[in-house]
Structures are given as C-alpha cells and as structure tokens.
Amino acid sequence: MGLVYHALGKRTEALDYYNQALPIWREVSDRSGEATTLNNMGLVYHALGKRTEALDYYNQALPIWREVSDRSGEATTLNNMGLVYHALGKRTEALDYYNQALSISREVGNRSGEAMTLNNIGGVYDDWGNRTEALNYYNQALPIQREVGDRSGEAMTLNNIGGVYDDWGNRTEALNYYNQALPIQREVGDRSGEAI
Incomplete structure (x- = not known):
C-alpha cells in the first residue's frame, strides 16, 4: 500500500x-x-x-x-544513495556509489539496474560538462532499456541524449531524440517528462 x-x-x-x-x-x-x-x-x-x-x-x-x-537489493540501495549525493551536488560521491551499483548489477545480471545506473552515471558526467563521456554512458543504457522493455527509462535516456546534442548546438540531432522520447512519455503517462 x-x-x-x-x-x-x-x-x-x-x-x-x-x-x-x-x-x-x-x-x-x-x-x-x-x-x-x-x-x-x-x-x-x-x-x-x-x-x-x-x-x-x-x-x-x-x-x-x-x-x-541480496546483491540486487544492495545495488538498488547503492544507486539510490548515488541519487541523493547527486542531488546534493556531491558528484564524486555519487559516482562512487553508482560505480559500486553498476558492478553489482552486472555481476548478478540485473539488466534494468545496469541501465538505470549507466544513465545516472551519464548524468554526473553531463553535470560536469563532459558531454562526450555522458553520451557514452547514455548510449550504453539505451539498448539495454529497449532490451528489457523499460519504456520510461528509454524515454528518459532519449531525452538526456537530446540534451547533450542540444548543449553541443546540434539542434537537428537534439530534436530527433526529443521526438523519439515524447511519444514514449505520453505512452507511459509521464506527464512531467512530457512537459520537459
């Protein structure tokens, strides 16, 4: 409940x-x-x-x-701790927790957890302004999200990739990714993501 x-x-x-x-x-x-x-x-x-x-x-x-x-539970909590540190602006600490979570998710074959953590690591690099590294992580996350059917995660990652291209000034490519994300966000009822 x-x-x-x-x-x-x-x-x-x-x-x-x-x-x-x-x-x-x-x-x-x-x-x-x-x-x-x-x-x-x-x-x-x-x-x-x-x-x-x-x-x-x-x-x-x-x-x-x-x-x-319970290694999957451990990875989930480590990822969640990374989210908190990321929200606090403590990116180095966030990256440490994300990397621990990623290693465990891969070890136990938790593909959803792996994709989520890859996307989160990309977000840290994005915040640092290292768009190339951010894109590398987003591009690792995207096919896994598609493989496991994580439509919400897929839309979020597509939006993040669009953001990288937008920051680089490549508006055409950014629009391509935003246009892929939008219908998925509507499909899954992510009104906040749709607005963004």
Whole structure:
C-alpha cells in the first residue's frame, strides 16, 4: 500500500504504511522485508527533498542487504544513495556509489539496474560538462532499456541524449531524440517528462 501511495504522490500516506510495516518485518525477523521497507522509506524522503533522512534509511538498509546476501537489493540501495549525493551536488560521491551499483548489477545480471545506473552515471558526467563521456554512458543504457522493455527509462535516456546534442548546438540531432522520447512519455503517462 505504501508503494501505491508513493506512486500516487501521496508521500505522507506512503510513510504511514511503511511505518506500520517496518516493526512487523522486525517482529517476524524478515530481514529482506525490513530492508525493502527501509529502502522505500528512503525513496519517499528523497522525493520530499529530505536528503539526510533518505541517506539514514538507505544506510540502515544497506548492511541488511549484505547480511542476507541480496546483491540486487544492495545495488538498488547503492544507486539510490548515488541519487541523493547527486542531488546534493556531491558528484564524486555519487559516482562512487553508482560505480559500486553498476558492478553489482552486472555481476548478478540485473539488466534494468545496469541501465538505470549507466544513465545516472551519464548524468554526473553531463553535470560536469563532459558531454562526450555522458553520451557514452547514455548510449550504453539505451539498448539495454529497449532490451528489457523499460519504456520510461528509454524515454528518459532519449531525452538526456537530446540534451547533450542540444548543449553541443546540434539542434537537428537534439530534436530527433526529443521526438523519439515524447511519444514514449505520453505512452507511459509521464506527464512531467512530457512537459520537459
């Protein structure tokens, strides 16, 4: 229920359900459920712009993922930590977490996680103004997103590639990528991405 409320943008309600679930997971000693809930709470706090709280929950989830040997969960949380550091403008730290997540995602064959992290690494290089390196990572992410059917991720990466070409002053190529992203964003109902 927390996931649904979060998806609906009702973050207070999401946290309410997560706060109800967390002690139950602990009571029944379900460490994976506990780590998932902690990670999800971190996502809500990140969405609320409360970065310190988000990191606190991610830092609680991470050792549990390691304890239960859930490498995919570990990679997801590391990627989420990278997102927080990126949002804080701490790009070096973000890149460190992204690279850890990427290595694990590749190790366990999590192609969706790999693509998401490649796109995020591209974003760091983009923010640094290293458009060539950003494009390299975006171009690695795009075929994987298509392979796994991640339409939202595909649209985001197409938009990011368009942004690189736009920054380079190649408006025709930028428009080509934006025109590929737009119908996908409409298809998946990403109104924010559509507006961007």
